[in-house]
Amino acid sequence: MTRILITHGMVLTLDDEGTYLEDGTVVIDGDRIVWIGPAAEAPSAAEGDDVIDATDKIVMPGLIDLHFHTALGKGYNDHLPLWEYLDECWYPLIRALDFDSAYWAAMASYTESIKAGVTTVNDMYRKLDALAVAAEQIGIRVVLSNDIALDEYRLDTLQDNVEAFHRSHGSANGLIEVRFGIEWLPLASPELLRETRGLADELGIGIHIHLNESMSEVENSLERFGKRPTELAYEVGLLGPDVVAAHCVHLNDDEIRMMAETGTHISHNPSSNAKLGNGIARVPEMLAAGINVGLGHDAVECNNSADMFEVMKYSSLMHRAQRQDSSLMPAADVLRMATRNGAKALGHETGQLAVGAKADVILVETNSVEFTPMLRDTPVHMTSHLVFAANGGMVDTTIVNGRVLMRGRELTTVDESEVVRKTNEAFRRTVERMEVVHRPA
Numbered sequence: 001m002t003r004i005l006i007t008h009g010m011v012l013t014l015d016d017e018g019t020y021l022e023d024g025t026v027v028i029d030g031d032r033i034v035w036i037g038p039a040a041e042a043p044s045a046a047e048g049d050d051v052i053d054a055t056d057k058i059v060m061p062g063l064i065d066l067h068f069h070t071a072l073g074k075g076y077n078d079h080l081p082l083w084e085y086l087d088e089c090w091y092p093l094i095r096a097l098d099f100d101s102a103y104w105a106a107m108a109s110y111t112e113s114i115k116a117g118v119t120t121v122n123d124m125y126r127k128l129d130a131l132a133v134a135a136e137q138i139g140i141r142v143v144l145s146n147d148i149a150l151d152e153y154r155l156d157t158l159q160d161n162v163e164a165f166h167r168s169h170g171s172a173n174g175l176i177e178v179r180f181g182i183e184w185l186p187l188a189s190p191e192l193l194r195e196t197r198g199l200a201d202e203l204g205i206g207i208h209i210h211l212n213e214s215m216s217e218v219e220n221s222l223e224r225f226g227k228r229p230t231e232l233a234y235e236v237g238l239l240g241p242d243v244v245a246a247h248c249v250h251l252n253d254d255e256i257r258m259m260a261e262t263g264t265h266i267s268h269n270p271s272s273n274a275k276l277g278n279g280i281a282r283v284p285e286m287l288a289a290g291i292n293v294g295l296g297h298d299a300v301e302c303n304n305s306a307d308m309f310e311v312m313k314y315s316s317l318m319h320r321a322q323r324q325d326s327s328l329m330p331a332a333d334v335l336r337m338a339t340r341n342g343a344k345a346l347g348h349e350t351g352q353l354a355v356g357a358k359a360d361v362i363l364v365e366t367n368s369v370e371f372t373p374m375l376r377d378t379p380v381h382m383t384s385h386l387v388f389a390a391n392g393g394m395v396d397t398t399i400v401n402g403r404v405l406m407r408g409r410e411l412t413t414v415d416e417s418e419v420v421r422k423t424n425e426a427f428r429r430t431v432e433r434m435e436v437v438h439r440p441a
């Protein structure tokens with residue numbers, strides 16, 4: 001693999017020391033970062049090296065979308081509250097998927113993420129073989145999980161997920177991982193959760209689950225099991241440091257304690273929670289309890305955008321507005337949630353620029369009015385711009401595992417026009433196969 005020298009950039013490492021270089025160079029060899037330092041002291045380029053001029057660009061870790069659904073129906077029936085939306089749109093769509101439609105849905109979803117500077121997605125969906133093919137073709141880092149539910153809901157089974165693990169886990173030189181994915185408690189049972197935990201321990205893989213997303217979910221769990229969703233997950237032993245729990249909007253104090261005690265990671269998805277009218281998660285309390293909280297966009301059906309810069313902005317603004325406290329969720333903390341915290345949740349050597357770390361790097365263009373004015377001699381000003389002013393369209397270059405997937409806003413591994421055309425065709429075919437089957441009473 002060609003060595004890459006990213007030169008003369010504003011290098012925002014997000015490492016433990018908060019290292020920032022106003023005029024820095026990052027050297028990538030293979031899939032790892034091998035040198036970071038002032039541009040004046042950088043190694044000389046050798047014949048065959050790929051030299052990327054990062055003048056006027058922020059060089060930073062790629063963003064990590066900790067709760068992600070490959071999605072085919074962006075904007076389709078998006079006026080409905082969560083449960084009605086699932087019954088009327090989401091479940092009928094994903095039941096109607098075939099390999100081809102899942103493949104093109106993933107191609108579109110992953111392409112959108114790469115263009116917005118996302119280098120890793122934690123993706124719960126169906127037809128994982130198709131998703132793995134798309135991820136390998138595009139070159140994005142993915143953690144895939146099935147949509148496991150009880151048999152009567154006609155989604156995925158534990159056996160589906162086990163088979164996907166044996167077929168795809170570790171493929172694409174390790175870029176593709178497989179975990180278990182539990183849809184949510186209304187479509188599950190205590191026995192299903194226990195069996196999932198047992199198999200996850202046996203195979204040595206993690207779990208991705210929706211928990212306490214809506215009050216209707218909490219009420220359903222209380223009615224069926226006499227316990228709130230997170231209480232039940234705790235009681236059966238599902239929670240732990242290998243678990244990413246998505247949403248967690250309606251956690252009470254005891255459930256926050258359970259999350260902290262077990263080392264469970266939480267994906268905060270503020271824009272999705274807002275669009276679906278589910279509320280605002282108690283993130284300040286989660287952070288105060290020592291819980292590792294990352295960020296996710298959820299699905300484009302629930303958000304209309306996979307732009308994690310937008311998610312970062314929501315993550316700060318919503319809490320400040322709700323509590324009338326402008327000190328909450330400062331930009332530097334939110335940026336780490338979208339990078340370092342997501343990497344920690346997935347056990348990845350990414351989320352920061354450091355020698356020895358995996359080479360997942362993005363370049364953000366600052367030669368624009370959105371980043372003007374900006375003091376370049378301190379990262380505080382640019383960090384504020386990244387969270388409150390930037391958007392995914394300002395990402396110039398995306399590098400995953402030492403491979404350039406986008407440069408100068410041009411994708412290098414896929415034909416975007418073909419992806420758009422084929423995905424639209426796949427969506428129409430899938431809608432024609434849809435059959436609305438309501439959940440059992």
